[in-house]
Amino acid sequence: MNNILEVQNIHSFINQYHILQNVDFVVPRGSITALLGRNGAGKTTTLKSILGLTSVRQGKVVFDGQEVQGMQPFEIAALGIGFVPEHRAIFRDLSVEENLKIAERNKGELDEKREFIFNLFPDLKRFLHLRGTELSGGQQQMLAIARALVADNHLLLIDEPSEGLAPVIIENMIDVIGQLSKQSTVILVEQNFLVASKLAEYFVIIEEGKSVETGLMKDLEADKAMIQRYLGAA
């Protein structure tokens, strides 16, 4: 099976609001796929629908050959999906160590991955006992990504990793996500087209709750008209 994830014509609701109205795309194993689109187009909702945090009322979400729509979020996540939400939602009252520890699905996972994680994020090692509130924005984002790496996740959903970060740190972030994609598949929601184009092989454009275009990133980069049409000035 080539596709780790297939999102088939899903419709999602938040309360009575029909947010996703037919989103449809596939994610090839081992790739980086970028979800693009304007603010409020439904990119974040798509990620949440995959995880079951937003209820999918129609369509199918197939992860690793298993239909997951309608399952509880924790059951879906436990199949091997890591989530890095927007606004760096780390647990502020927990220490850095605890923030990582809580993501363990089996005992001792953190100790196995410790070296790997601290190689990627040397900063975190120094701040292991600080509380989440005491980290800078960039460090919080690192922690949020690191947290998704503790358990064995084959798919990472990363929401707006570059939001509100300084350019130097964004460079670092691009580097890290590039390294991650060697081991797991990544779906990236990104407002910053430059970041997305550097990282992703594939793209999905979402507009008003519908997936309107999918394809190879390099084709999109060449098609200035399409970028202009869906993403505004790039």
Add this chain to the structure above:
Amino acid sequence: MKTTLQKNSKAILVLIVIAAFLVIAARGMSGRDVVITVLRGFSVGSVTFLVAAGFSLIFGLLDVLNLAQGALYMIGAYVGWTVYVRPDTFVDVLTPVLLILTAFALNILWKHLAGAIKMQAKLRKLISWVLMAGGFVLLWIFLTKYPISLWDLNNYSQSPITYSYMADQGLRIVPAEATFEVISPIIAILGIFVSSSLSAFGLALRNREETQLRKMNWRQLIAPALLFLVAIFAAIFNAPITAWMYALSTNWLFVIAVGVTILTGVGLGALIETTLIRPLYNRPIYQLMLTLGLGTIGVQIVQAVWGRPEFVWPKPELFRGTGGACPATNLADLIENQCSTIMILGGRVRVYDEIFIPVVGIIVLVVVWILLKRSRIGMIIRAGVQDRQMVEALGINVRRVFTLVFALGVGLAAFGGALAAPSSGLTPTMGDRLLLSALIALAVGGLTSFPGAALGSLLVGLIQQFMIKYGQIGIPLPFTDVVFKPSPALVPASTVLLMVVVLLILPNGLLGKKE
């Protein structure tokens, strides 16, 4: 360090002002009054804390303001009293209660069966209702036929008041054992089990959230099987167990009573969360109203079973000694004679009320604190208070943690009831008073802050006790000869005033976090 000081400057200022008030208040009293008042403040604070702690945990994680907490505190007291004063009733009740629990603990099996049955949604709904109602009626019939030796509210010589009084005098009357007369024991036991199973199955039919069949694991049936065995065991060896409990020393009986109370609280909490609160997670206001309704029902049940009049819970032997060297002046005397009172700084202090309760309160505080800070479940709770969705997205079953926290919170409240009752007595209104105190303590300390609950409870306890003391000795108003005696009714008013003032200055309470 400096920044934390600055950030919390307002809270620290308020605390200093309150402390200054208490110091000024204490200066107007003799030393021995101060000791007693402060200890009583700690005592009331401890009991309030047990209720408020559960409140704060439940509200923090689940966003449910459990207004039934006061009633559950009261139920804890009455359940504990029953085990302590009437062990025979307890042993009689044990079997049917465990049988019903077994039926509901088999939930997984029922859900599996319910999932296997395919039928129209409407028909399913109808059948589930019929099963639930039918099972309930059958259960009611079997329960009324089941022999339980009980007190008699209408007969003073057999009322809870009399049993309490006799037990307090050290004269334990062992009432006549109720026996199976109407139906054979086997039919009664089977009847209760089958009818509650029908209800449980009906309930499982109704909740059809699962789209897929859960994998059933035989290990999940071990707990219900154990419950069932214990129930049968209690039914067969009813008489010997009863005799054994009557022969126990009151200290051990007290320990058993408190243990049973905590288990009852935990069980009730789990039951309420899974069956009543869970369907309402999208409608927080309705949860609030539901718990309010449950509170009133709880009070009604207690009034119907145990009656309205107040009665006492005799203290265990350990705290009843009066002979020889009592009141004790040092620790050795106290332990040797098991004195009921001890002299501290010239004040005569009741050991159970003013020493034991605060000590237990502090132990609970420390234990729960360690649980929160050191255990994985505590980590999940702390994380969940902030962001439940993210915890779920990590692959953690938050709902199960919800149930656990609710059960723990209710267990703490019930424990508080059992702990307070030997000192305060039992009335059906005891929960209402405490509910108000606990709410005020929470609002003062910060709604979702666990240390806040402790601090708020302590403040509420101290202020109440100082007001009561001044009600007795009077406050000499400055520059006049008038002595103002706050009447007992004004005691709760003073803590409400504290709450309003604190909230006006700090809308999130003393230790609450800003949203």
Add this chain to the structure above:
Amino acid sequence: MTTNSNFLTRNRGILIFFVVMLLAPFLIGLLEGSSPAVVLANEGGLSKFLEGLGIEIFILAIFALSFDLLFGITGLLSFGHAMFFAVAAYLTGIALKTLQLPFWQVTLLVLLAAIVQALLFSIVLPRVKGITFTLVSLGLASVFHIIVMSSDMINLTGADVGLQGVPTPAFINPASERFRFYVIALIFLVATYIFYRRFVASPTGRVCVAIRENEDRAKMLGYSTTTFKVVAMIISSITASIAGMLHALYQPIISPTVADLGFTVTALLIVLIGGVGTLSGAIVGAFGFRLLDFTLRRFLGESASFVTGSVYVIFVLFVPYGIIGTLRLEKLSTRAGWKELFSRIRGNA
């Protein structure tokens, strides 16, 4: 003329209710064999008794309406709502009995007190939100309850026995002029309802609904949400005070139970039975609640409140929209069903 007919059609339901309730005592009088004249002279046995029950229901309905405006429309859950009612009741009693003020001055005093209380709550309103507001309102109301119950106030309030022997002005004496009292209470209820309907439909009322739905958004749209909350609070407080005043005039004893949390819960229960935020639900709920309570007490005595509590829990769990709310939902779906049917017929033709 057109506005007039508009008024009639818009308020058709409540006006029919008004006429039916006005005629009901006479019909019941006829059933028990007493002529309308007898009923007017307040001599009918059963009809006079039922008028009494009706007055209680109307008072409860007015009180529940005021609660629904705060809770159902504006989204403020106050656990101190009974205070508005109780302050008015006690003030009426004390002003008439101890101070012996003339009736119009009493009325003025009660209205003034209502506004003062609403403003008192308004000091707290902008600072505390959501559940904390609920707690603060509970706290303020319980202070009032404690003061009323305290033995220091026994001469004024009668403490836990209640305030007795309030001299009711002769023209609305509940015993000798019961029918007149009945009509006055009914008129107050109908007028309040019509006024509330208008208020909810007015721009101010719509902002209140917006606050309930999403306060932050209402704020972002540039509304000073606190002002609107205060307005709703004042209207609600005045309405509750009218109910409290009627209560004081009607009941021989003003019991301190009207000041405690239980009475607020009664309003909550009524609104819940009828349907939160529907307004007409408050009236339906008041009938349902009082009649249920009355019957249960008659047949079950003490354990009636157990059943009431269970009804409450059942409503919360299974009928969250209340009677009126559920009916409206059903109506919408039936309407949609009809529409579909019609369109199909048209499509075929």
